[in-house]
Amino acid sequence: MNRISDPQNDPTPDHPKGSPDDAVAYDPAVRLRGPGVGARRFFLFGASLAATVYAAWLMADVLGADQLTIMEMVVVAFFSINFAWISLSFFTGIVGLILRGLKLDAITLKRLKPIARKGPLRSKNVVVIPVYNEDPNRVFAGLRASYESLAATGEIDAFDFFVLSDTRDPDIWIAEEMAWAKACTDLNARGKIFFRRRAENTERKSGNLKEFCETYAANYDHMIVFDADSVMSGDAMVNMAYLMENNPDAGIVQSPPQPTGRQTLFARILQFISRVHGPTMSAGLSFWCMGSSNYWGHNAIIRVKAFIECCGLPVLSGKPPMGGHILSHDFVEAAFMRKAGWRCWLIPQLEGSWEELPPNLIDFAIRDRRWCQGNMQHARLMVADGFKPLSRLHFFMGVMSFASSPLWLLLLLSSTIATLQNTQLTYSFFPGHFTMFPQWPVDRSFEMLVLLIFTIGMLVLPKIISILMVCLGRDRKQYGGVMVLMSGLLETLYSALQAPIMMMLHAQFVFSVLTGNQVGWDAQERDDAGVPFRAALKTHRTIIVIGLIWGAIAVFVDTAFFWWLSPILAGLVLSPWLTHYSSNLAIGKAARRMKLFVTPEEYDSPEELRALERITAENGGGGDVKDGLLRLIEDPYANALHSALLPARKPDARTAIEIGIIYEKLARLGIESLTRDEKLLILSWPVKPLDQIMAGRDASAEKSPDVLS
């Protein structure tokens, strides 16, 4: 263990038995270590604390010029908590900007240079893709693009691919099997690309991975976890494996995934700002997190042995949503890795790591609702025994990414109440008795302006500097040339309008979770789906009403206060229009033509993304998910493949009777008569009766063969 890299007194973790790091000289050029970890954190947290204290003092000074009421104290308290949150983000961004500006490696603080591998990989790696009711065409297009890119590096022998299906939709299930077989055939990758489906999807994604770990993962040294929409370049995957080989104490190496591929205005705006400002934040995070970085659940490589030994997730006491199985497993897995002494690294310069975003604000919010439920569970883990302080901070940050919204809302509401109270008060020039000197009202408008600029500056300054850096950089053409400034300006305007909407939605989500409401588990929307205006209006109607009432109260209280609140009120009232128009594909494409929100991948697409586009086009843009059962009946190959992929077992007597009844129903009433669960049941067992139906041999089928079609 390298003491320079982390001052915390970690136990050195055991290295995987038989792994290449037992008796091999490590490449010093890629050793993950750097100077001054304690100093980095002292600077970052110290600066954040100092800025928060200053801002809190300024706020107390502004509000308490005359006298600080209880409600104003509440305002100061909420403001301080929220300010600490944005302050940490601000200084992370500032550090990231400095590192990017000086082209320094965030970990070693040396000149940034690409990873130069010395020799081929020695480890055996697997790319795992857990899927749940996802579009098989998109999943396998991503897999194939990544596979082709990996093959081009010459390191394909060091990798296998594994699709871990938890799919419950019978049609998607069969389509996945067919897509797997096609990928194996087309890529000549039999024995390289594997497929398995879980019969029971307990514990969702983490359970899916757990089951894989307990069955096949021990064949490998490392696993790269993909999301259903992930694509990675071969170089990125090989570099990650190389980093793991040469850093035997690394448990997780996380690449910063860049969003790409969506064309709606909403997604394009997010893709643009993630591409411009994301590397800044990644560099800043990596700078102070060092070996205690977080794991984001995908586009990361994991040491299999370490993961198996220390990342079996506990079940939280109590009922969901705050108890039960852990939903947002990634943070927790990283925390357990750290607890056992393994290091988790975020490597900002790992390029070629891609993901996709939800296409519109509604789907974005739906994803956030799911994440909110998982992240709120982390509030319980923050105080659990044995975790490292930085792991607790990651939990806190996860909680605050949602809990900050109700806190901002409470801050704004308490400000409104405080202003209302102040308007009801009659100013007393002689608050004390027996004095000859009046107490004049103090004008704090200058301090208020300073505080406003200070707060807004903390929020947007790193982002603005990131945009300026791109604009002044040599590769600005890849971001649309000088239009990058216009893109940045419009993004700032858009995010300002969107922020209050997300604040209201997140506040609603947090309230919903805390009052015991749960959400289900659905696949994310991965097409460029638009939101009709009526749907947007229906979704946001409560927000609009709140905005209008709040605005009316503000006007009643104080016109100046109304204008103070107007950016927030505008976001709330305009929410359906914002959601509807930002989801519009035509507007997104028009923006592209105007060189707005352009990312380098659109200017000069990397090979793996070109492959993804090509394969998606070859698949005809999806639509290959047919009726799975009908497919098995009609297509002998699909039938044989499905039989081959089923586990070898026999149904018990009760199940056999149930299956018999369903086949009877199928023969008499046709496929349309079967429910999803009925289809799932008969597809879960050997399909010999389907052969009988195919042959028209079954008496019922003989009578009415057309009912099956």
Added chain:
Amino acid sequence: MTDLTIASQGFSYASFESAAMTRLIEDTAHAWLRSFGLTNASAKQRLVTALRDALAQDSFAANDRTNMQDLLDQAAHDTIGGWFAQVTGQHDCYGSGKFSMLRCAFLSANRDGIWSEHFLDQTRTHHDLAIALSVQMMLPTPSLKSCEMPRQTLERRAS
């Protein structure tokens, strides 16, 4: 009169086969051939013969359609499994998983029908077909390597 007595009296099974039985055998053969994507007449004749042979060698209640069906299906499965064993030189071709994999491989290899004539033909050498099957064999998962992933607790330090 059972098949056993027929056989012991020296009559051939086929001469005593009822029309219903013929239909059942034909349909069974047709279903199995269709599941291999085959319509080849020679292949069908070989399977029908194999099914008749299997029936002739067994005794069962002739009016029990369900039993007969099971017997015929089992006979077809065994016949094809045996042929796969001969082709591939492997003995574990009868299990449902391996059998289905071989069915997949045969369907892939025989997309243009070049191996249809070979189906169930015991007299040919099948070296090229064996290679074609091995090329097309799917492997859904690597070897199983079971281990336990212990649940961590929130009360103690991880080991």
